[in-house]
Amino acid sequence: xxxxxxxxxxxxxxAHPNPIHASPSPVHLLLPAHARNIAVVRRALEAIAEELAxxxxxxxxxxxxxxxxxxxxxxxxxxxxxxxxxxxxxVALLPEEQGMRVIVEDRGRGLGPSPDIRGPGLGLPxxxxxxxxxxxxxxxxDRGSRVAMSFASAPIEAx
Amino acid sequence: MSEAAASPNGSPGTTRVSIASGPLVGPxxxxxxxxxxxxxxxxxxRLDDAVLVADLIASRAPAHVQAASVDVDLETGDRTxxxxxxxxxxxxxxxxxxxxxxPGVGNVIEQLADDISVAPDGDAEYLVVRLAxxx
Numbered sequence: 001x002x003x004x005x006x007x008x009x010x011x012x013x014x015a016h017p018n019p020i021h022a023s024p025s026p027v028h029l030l031l032p033a034h035a036r037n038i039a040v041v042r043r044a045l046e047a048i049a050e051e052l053a054x055x056x057x058x059x060x061x062x063x064x065x066x067x068x069x070x071x072x073x074x075x076x077x078x079x080x081x082x083x084x085x086x087x088x089x090x091v092a093l094l095p096e097e098q099g100m101r102v103i104v105e106d107r108g109r110g111l112g113p114s115p116d117i118r119g120p121g122l123g124l125p126x127x128x129x130x131x132x133x134x135x136x137x138x139x140x141x142d143r144g145s146r147v148a149m150s151f152a153s154a155p156i157e158a159x
Numbered sequence: 160m161s162e163a164a165a166s167p168n169g170s171p172g173t174t175r176v177s178i179a180s181g182p183l184v185g186p187x188x189x190x191x192x193x194x195x196x197x198x199x200x201x202x203x204x205r206l207d208d209a210v211l212v213a214d215l216i217a218s219r220a221p222a223h224v225q226a227a228s229v230d231v232d233l234e235t236g237d238r239t240x241x242x243x244x245x246x247x248x249x250x251x252x253x254x255x256x257x258x259x260x261x262p263g264v265g266n267v268i269e270q271l272a273d274d275i276s277v278a279p280d281g282d283a284e285y286l287v288v289r290l291a292x293x294x
Contacts, residue, residue: 025181028228032172036198040174043194047186086173095183 026094033088038070041091058153065130068123069104069147077108099152107144177230184229185217199235205292208271219258223251238292245285252277252286
């Protein structure tokens with residue numbers, strides 16, 4: 001029978017060691033605000049969710065909400081090539097005891113009407129429906145916007 | 160830092176990943192690197208190489224970083240992926256390269272990278288690794 005394959009320079013650990021509930025380990029991403037970079041954020045989110053062994057339903061909600069928040073930045077925050085700046089889109093992924101907190105920030109035009117009014121405008125209501133806590137505010141120094149989302153796995157209720 | 164390492168062809172932007180030293184460094188870095196390697200249109204074998212280098216950096220870099228996080232700038236170009244690891248402590252770049260030596264295998268990063276260099280920057284330094292595919 002074939003034995004386990006291990007990479008020689010990496011510690012031999014099971015694929016899913018004990019869930020990382022006790023030691024949150026934040027991850028920060030700085031990216032140009034381009035649509036294709038939303039997939040990078042999703043990848044990082046999925047990696048953390050997998051390590052935390054979060055429930056699939058919660059991970060799907062997180063993916064959708066974070067995609068919406070990042071899409072808002074890509075579509076509405078910048079103009080005139082400002083989106084190309086390496087830190088135009090800032091994302092913090094913060095593991096918590098029973099879920100994750102995700103903060104999506106930009107340094108663009110901030111909250112308010114956007115020249116891009118295509119679409120049904122369901123982004124924020126959708127995010128609100130998918131999060132256990134949502135905070136929308138101006139970014140640091142009153143520049144841009146900041147969307148802070150908390151996702152918590154609901155306790156299983158006895159029936 | 161060599162010119163080739165500093166500016167890959169047609170670089171459309173940089174992604175910075177900053178991961179607190181701990182159990183998430185490996186899983187997050189390997190996914191992001193794998194995705195950007197695919198975006199850079201690296202073939203499957205070079206994509207695997209890039210992920211291997213990411214795993215190695217994730218496992219070795221925490222001992223050499225200046226702060227409590229592993230920071231990596233990633234740039235994609237035409238069949239090129241550039242990783243800039245740091246800020247590292249003085250001497251950390253060379254130490255990280257040395258740490259990449261595996262008994263019986265040799266230095267994995269040196270074997271897989273097309274270009275590897277240490278770029279000093281004030282009190283810190285950066286390890287710059289370029290992976291490319293040339294047909």
